[in-house]
Amino acid sequence: MAKASSAGAGRRIISVGPSLALLPFLTYLFIFLVVPTVTVVVGAFQSDAGLTTANVRALGSEAALTALWKSVLLSGITAVIGAVLGGLLAYLVLVGPPNSPLRRITMAVSGVLAQMGGVTLAFAFIATLGYSGVVTEALRSWPGIDIFGSGWLFGLPGLVVVYSYFQIPLMVIVFMPALQGVRPQFREAAVSLGASTRQYWLQVAFPMLRPAFLGSMLLLFANAFAAYATAAALVSQGNPILPLFIRAALTSEILLGQQNLGFALALEMIVVVSVVMTLYAVLLRRTARWLQ
Template sequence: MTIELDKAADRPEAVQTPPPSKTSRKTTHNTTRKAPGKLAGWLGALPLLVFLSVFLIAPIATNIFTSFRVDGQFSLEPMAKLFEPQYRDAFIQTINLSLLTAAVGGVLGFILAWALATGTKPAWLRNLVLSFSAVASQMGGVALAFAFIATLGVQGLATRIILSLTGWNLSENIQLASFFGLALVYLYFQVPLMAILMLPAFGSLKKQWPEAAYSLGASRFRYLADVALPIMWPPIVGALLLLFANSFSAYATAYALAGGRVNLVPILIGFFISGDVMADESFAAALVTGMIVIVVAAMGLRTLLERRTNKWLR
């Protein structure tokens, strides 16, 4: 009898398989649901991907391809021409202008963001500054250039009023068609852009952190140095890099104000694309490629800093 029971136990059909658990059934059900969800997500992103491909990736690829071709043949001449003194000076001038406006605009914008984040009264003034910052950060081009010419130009409104009241000709000291004149105009949109970029960073500082630091005996300076600054410096540097790229790629404002009187890369590109005498499509593409390299490097560094910030704020 015992031997028969043992043999029956050895047979495969005698072994009973336990029913699948609820967890395994749930996992299988979720796996089958994920596939349509992923497909729907890709379909939803398809219009954006098509837009980026047509208006961003394809133009960049075409520009890089053009920068290595002369008369239909592969050539390194356009890229090598970038290192000639006058064009190297244009990159240096553009980088210096971008660094100056990013530094000054970053400091002033940081102070403005701090005032907006910590100040609550009067509410109408805070809302007004926020609204103005949102608009001014996106303003530029010919409209901005005309506004400054009408205000601070040779016959500008502010220039004429100050001249009639004090006898001081403001246009002799502030020349808009110069390096520092352009820097002054660029600050109009750099300062509010920095403020808009820094407001979320100020919002990420939790109120419990200074209270905890003060309760443990830390001073205000100690809290700022050991807690706030390590968390805030990645978004600060990231915002400064974005300001640098924003200024570096500005064209319409500089062209409307200075024309060819300031040696900047965006202005040179316009001359080589649309100029009757200086037209050179290949070299214009090479200039654009040089700008792309610098802007991509700045934005890549900013992306790395954003990842560091996200680790702190998890």
């Protein structure tokens, strides 16, 4: 009996071991994900006088709706640009030899550029395309073209260009596994049944890749929608997108007492990103059926 009890206790200790290994990760998630989310939700329904829904109702104001629309527009445009150009680049790299230097260099550079952002990326574009940037001065000297114009770099068009810089390589990384899942045997089977190249792509390859492509586009949308540091470093005045509007609500020295409005705006962002990532998970599940 004593031996049996010892064996049972040993099995329980062994079974608990893997769960304990997850404790640091779960603690990290709790501190940096759960606690901030709860803080945002609670703060969105609070004011100095107590509980209120005024902050949520303020999301229907013209300023809040304009910031939301510009954020959606920016995220949508850069998601489409990144998905199309990144998907094309991933395909061109994949059709080459498996161990070619081009593929290794492209994947390595994509991994670096996809994580580049913030002040570094903003400064790089200002030094290149700003009023006194290298390219701007070169074109201004000859052939006399002023590409800076009225300062497009520091508005929504500039953010589209800058965000595309990291959206395209991110698409290469997330879409490459789906392209690798389209095996040569699929094309051989289609050709053996009399399909042309056009029929193969329209009726076999594209339908298989569509969920992965749309899912990757949704991931790019969420990535751009939540980006803050690059826009904050590039756009010094005005609040063209939602993250900068939240910054103004939390730190503005002109509009005081707007901290809870910032929480409501952050709650709005959480809802949008949650919907997008849910759709991404659904599409990813459909892709996994044949990718495995």
